[in-house]
Amino acid sequence: MSRTNRLFQLMQALRSGPAPRTSHDLAQDLGVSARTIHRDIDALRGLGAVIDGEAGFGFTLVEDATLPPLGFTDDELEALVLGLREVQLIGDPALFEAAGSALRKLQGRLPPRQSHRLTHAVLTATRFDRPEPPTIAVAALRQATWDERSVDFAYSDVNGAETFRRVNPLSIVYMDRANVLIAWCHLRQDFRIFRLDRMRGMSVTEESFRPNRVPLLREALERIRAERTAKDRESPS
Structure with a gap:
């Protein structure tokens, strides 16, 4: 089996199996050694795949760089806007900034019609009594x-x-x-x-x-x- 094909098979195993997958289980699936699995995991991470875990605890595929970005339905977009605006109301300062940044990124990457819908979303969130601000980072x-x-x-x-x-x-x-x-x-x-x-x-x-x-x-x-x-x-x- 070529290395390219092996990396593809490893991605498939990470997608389909119950997470987390141990290097021993993956090695048995692919017919290679656990050391080879560890090297291939590092290679996949280098190619952009987000794989959580380490030797001894197992591995979980969090984000697959080979898959195209997901589109959103109108209701999904409204849900995202509502959730992010709620975060701005209840979150700490770092989350407030992160929610605003996420909204701006969404607006810049959505098709024009959905970008307009995001700007003028029907749903919003407000709170008259907010939680006491945290006293820690x-x-x-x-x-x-x-x-x-x-x-x-x-x-x-x-x-x-x-x-x-x-x-x-x-x-x-x-x-x-x-x-x-x-x-x-x-x-x-x-x-x-x-x-x-x-x-x-x-x-x-x-x-x-x-x-x-x-x-x-x-x-x-x-x-x-x-x-x-x-x-x-x-x-x-």
Whole structure:
């Protein structure tokens, strides 16, 4: 099998198989060694394919540079505009700028009719009461969450009592009245929810909890849903 054909077959295997695919599984599919798979993954990344993962954890095809850009239906375009405008209302400063930049990029690359539709979209978003602004660099927190790195910060509870926390950040949730972090707290040895406007002096540590973010988040969400269901059952009808 030529290298070109092998790279094509590897892309097909990444597209079709359940993610993430380990190098061992891919090597068996293609009849090559795991070392060859690692070299071919690097080659595909060099050609523009966005492949997440690394040796030992498996690989997932995130973006395929060989596929053409997707077009949008009118409803999809309205949904994108609504979502990006909502981000501008509730997101931190970095997300506000990113949403505006995304809208400008869309407008510059859409066909003329849809570019006009984006400019004069029927749907919009507004909020009279916005969440309290965060007191930390949320962009750094997002990156630490993606990188699965623990973070340190001081936290003030509803009564103003302050504690020092080290947590494994799992997800940032933008809610009606507050933006919050779902995390595993080292101090409490349990899942906790922290308001971003009550966090102070956050720093990213060198401590990694990879590859546990996704299973931890799944467990945290299941816990939250179970607690909510229990409260609903206890509430008088």
